[in-house]
Amino acid sequence: MSNEPSHLIVRYLSNEATPEEQEELLNWVSASADNQRIFQQYAVAWNKDEVRIPVVNKTRALQSLNGHIDLIEEESLKRSRPLWLKIAATVTILAISSFFVWSVVLSPSEIEYAVASTISGQRTTIQLADGSTVHLNASSSLRYPIQLNDDTREVFLEGEAFFEVSRDPSKPFIVHTDAVATEVLGTSFNINADSATVAVTVATGKVRVSDHLKQEILLPNEHLDIVRHSGEMNRSHVELGVALAWMNNTIVFDDVALDDAARKLERWYGVKIVLESSRLSHCRITGTYRGESLRHVLEAIHFTTGAQFQISDNGRVTLSGKGCE
CATH class of the missing domain: 2.60.120.1440 (Jelly Rolls)
Known part of the structure; x- marks a missing residue:
């Protein structure tokens, strides 16, 4: 079909798709049975040179894929749930659906996988x-x-x-x-x-x-x-x-650029951090924080770099200031 998002399918199968692209692709797949069939054909073709394709029960495969897609559609109807729960459910379902292609359609030994x-x-x-x-x-x-x-x-x-x-x-x-x-x-x-x-x-x-x-x-x-x-x-x-401080609920910054530190804090505290000025990325920080609140860490960053911070109601953190040389 002329409207098939071949570029999205290729990026998805090569593990290069962004979360937004994954969501766009799964929305397209869930739109019709034809789209589901096209997606399966791409998945098989993508791996045909790497594994031997067994005889596939197409009905079982389609039912499994439909089941995962139904979960996505079901989640999309639950508008009252917190945003982070919707994101977590979507990420998990996307992971399961991509692994389904391997275990049900492509794996010669029919290995069953779980996803955490x-x-x-x-x-x-x-x-x-x-x-x-x-x-x-x-x-x-x-x-x-x-x-x-x-x-x-x-x-x-x-x-x-x-x-x-x-x-x-x-x-x-x-x-x-x-x-x-x-x-x-x-x-x-x-x-x-x-x-x-x-x-x-x-x-x-x-x-x-x-x-x-x-x-x-x-x-x-x-x-x-x-x-x-x-x-x-x-x-x-x-x-x-x-290197392993994270296992002890500890964040360690050892002369780390502020933008790299911000990415680590995003993952650690589940927030979005924005640097208003590119000069802030030139600042470097050192410190060890075990079980500390996000505000405490931000206050320490302010003390060492002069960067001001603002935490909005939705958890977004904005860092501003003159930055560093």
Whole structure:
């Protein structure tokens, strides 16, 4: 059809779609059975060179997709619910619908996956079938198998999580973050995958991080940044207490640019922070805050940078001032 949003479908299947684009696509898919069929055809074609497509029960697949779409439409009718609940439900449903394409339509072994998602300001712990534990940070999502298969233990992460992996040399544990794979046998490590980089920090054991071109072996207290757009890998040594502070409900800023600090505070407190002047992004801050309120942290930023702050009724924070050189 001429009106099919092929660009949105491609961005969605390549994990590049923004939340707004995901919502637009799912609205289009839910509009008709023809749109659902077109979406399924794209999904199968997208992966045909990577996996062997089994005989698919199309009726079952369509019913499953319809079920997820019905949930979206049902949520859209509940206008009285708080905005953050609507966002959380939408994000979770979008994640489940995309994983449905893999597990029901594309997976030769018919592996069943579960999805755990957190919203801004929320953290959770997940116990996997092999005994491994995953601590999921705010605004993050983990797709993991409900039961183990015979060869590997593979999970899929968006956002940040700390993994405590049960040792099993016969079944490598692999964390996928887009094109980057982190493989271990039994260890503990942190992964933070944002829009610009994938960062891996090792607490115990040994970790292998690889993309399509190269790989690095990391040991305890080592940290690796992989730049998404270039694939560049930068290794360094870190202080684990700083790198893993979020697990102790602690925010640590160590000479951090104010705009980067603002993004971290957004995820931590579930707010939107706007810098009125680009010169504010030149300011750098240092500080440790454990269990502190947002207002307390903002007051500390004001004291060190001179930036004024205003918190609106809807939770939006505006930072203003002359900024820094």
